Amino acid sequence: MIKKELQLRVNGGLFKLEVFPSTVLLDVLRDELGLTGTKRGCETGYCGCCTVLLGGKAIHSCSILAFRAKDHEILTIEGLEKDGKLHPLQKAFMDRGASQCGYCSPGMILSGKALLDSNPNPSEAEVRRALSGNLCRCTGYLPIIEAVLSVAQEGGRP
């Protein structure tokens, strides 16, 4: 197998890379671009720690080939702060105790953002559904659900 040229648009920047066709997006983000905020928690696409937004949709970056991502805007957790200011979801996660060990937080926050971007006033049930692809073992989920709902109620879209 040989590496092929790939251009990815990540967090507003354009990156030219040489990548094996079999490489998943997660590995490119972490190993090639050094964006280690995107985490690996399993190999089966079930934990959600590797969630990124692809064209605004939350996806598991461990389960998609990097080449499949080439025509879309990719947003990782590193792209969420604006001018050194935390995104309202990041702030709400801190204020509500929605991060403990923090390992699931990047994925959770991005799943929350994907929901609020498409549905600014979700019900609690919709929040729960949107977050159900992201596992957390620390928080019992309730502070995370509270954090996402609080941002929705404050109309806190960037």
Add this chain to the structure above:
Amino acid sequence: MSNGAIVGQSLPLVDGVEKVTGRGVYGVDVRAAGMLFARILRSPCAHARILHIDASAAEKIPGVHAVVTCNDLPDRRVGLALKDEYVLARDKVRYIGEAVAAVAAVDLDTADEALKAIRVEYEEITPVFDAREALREDAPRIHEELAHYQQSSYLTRFIRPIPDSNVASHIKLRKGDIAAGFRLADVVLEDTFYCPRIHHCYMEPHAVLAQYTPDKITVWSNGQRPFDIRTYMADLFGLPMSKVRVINTMIGGGFGGKITAKLEPIAVALSRKSQRPVKLVLTRQEEFQGFGGAHSAWVKIKSGATSDGKLTAREMEVTWDAGAYADLGVSVALLAGVVGASGPYRIPNLKLDSYLVYTNKVNPTALRGMGMQQVAWAVESQTDLLAEKLGMDPVEFRMRNALEEGDRSATGEILESVSVRECLKKVADAMQWGKRPKAANQGRAICVWHKFSAAATTSSAAIKINADGSVTLLTGSSEIGQGSKTVLSQIAAEELGVSLEEVSVISGDTDATPFDHGSFSSRVTHHTGNAVRFAALDAKSQLLNLAAEMMQPMEVTAEALELKGHRVFVRALPETGLPLAEVALAAQLRGKPVLGKGSFRGQGSHRLDPETGQSSEPAASEWIYIAQGAEIEVDPETGVIRVLKLVGAYDCGKAINPLAVRGQILGGVMMGVGLSLYEEMTYEDGQIVNPTFMDYLIPTAAEAPPIEVMLVENPHPLGPYGAKGVGEASIVLIPCAIGNAFYNATGVRIRELPLSPDRVLEGLGAKGQASSR
């Protein structure tokens, strides 16, 4: 207890920004120039002799820098308590997934290819997988040399192996006259309950980066006890402790599962052989194969009570499945199997036997709750059965037998800061117990329990006051998500009159921070919290003495001075004083830089009388008490139990950060929901069959029930501001509370967890058949 300016406040995590921005460097993220990537070869056999290992073909593969086997490590058994295990298997393998060899290569694909090229010749031996079968006289012996194994002296433990058996430890307790106790009883019940293995499922897998040079071993680890790991590495590789540095990365959850350092010595051996830094990260499947979660337990329990609802006697036999190696099972067998097994009740006559039994499966280890949920599942289920038999309200029955201040524990310790009744009452009131009608298929229950931090552990801390008055706090404890960096910073800031933002924490670095036993047993707030507070008071005393000197010719002693709000001032004349920064700068310029130190050792010991289990010392550092209510609804068609509400009261002594305390409790409760309804590590012939998140289901946001957390603050005389460790307790009562609520709803008693739809339908079906006969 009243709140301070900072202690008692719900403040966000001091390391929260690192976490929500993804900037934090976890074990999986840490890198070194020229590092290699490692993989482990694991045993396909549950029980076999190793006849031959040939790694020569693997070593020849381009890109492979090192292959290690047992021959690259000293011929010595290791173990946190009982030294019964080799880092890499030697002579024998005892479970499927046991590490046999490891490879370091330029990338993971090459390492994987090399694993396939290692030839291992096994001769299979009859295995035994069930702990009850392993107890039989004719069961295959898993450790033939058990009688000769050494015990680790590092942390006081109490281990009683039975030679020529599979029993790694048998702990006993005899109190009063058990036969007489049962003769006094009007009602006697005997039951057997089973609690399965569940996995920790920390989101971040185990990850280690090891760098071996002839001068020094440096290990970046996401382990929960860095000083333990240092002792272990220094001992194994024959170096002074000063030549081993263990540095905690950020840690993506632990829950007890990152105490045992299974990976660190392998990574160090690979680094020594390859002369390159080596990174070793487990896959999720390896987490399930190489780490055994919590100990499953069979609990036989017999209890007697008088017709007026007084417990007279309790006999318990707990059989813990140790898996292939004792590890922290010896502590579970002692602490949950004996010290806390009989529950927070006054019971004059006790007979307890706790057996830790080897089987041919991967060994479990410490897991949040440390065995208490397994025994509470039995005790508190039977408590409801006894109350029913006595025709008594189950809350009233518990109240009548509850431990009170000054009572003695099972091991004879005089108890202080006891709040069993207070917790029970709070939950009963919140649920309007006995006052609300319930709908069909709905049920309610309230259970009560106790939990404690291990006795005789030590913490120390250091505090540096910088020239501007800001504070650098050094602690050897590990931040595993429980919020220790935040809580410890709050204590330092409170005592030193600075803001939280001015405190910086270095934690879990064995070269930089003072000794700490680490983050386990809910011990950090109570123990390290005390150490930090004493270090802060030491630093403060140095500052005040210097300030008194600086305020001459005014005649003022350090005792007359106060430090608050960035100022040192005369307590009686608050306007007279100096800015903290001025004193701090003077300290440096006058050659008296402020370095405060503090330490704390939890009380007691785990040395019980081998025959009676009694002790003249406390067996716990501090006890905490909890009550848990559950309301459930069962769908008789599908067998699905829906948790309508969980409401609990938890005595934390003092909530230094109520937001963090609530967070700890919610997390424990949800893990308890998983154990109650969904989770079980399932084995077929010693092979785990659900080693992925596709097959092993933990609760998601979709299933999270409403949880009401009520904090009780009954201060402990030895705690910092009265605080007691509350991190683990909330998992303990969820299974029995849900199980009792299910019984309340249906009249069906299920004695094995989890309460899956299959088991529920089976139970309902059996009842239906019985009533239609």
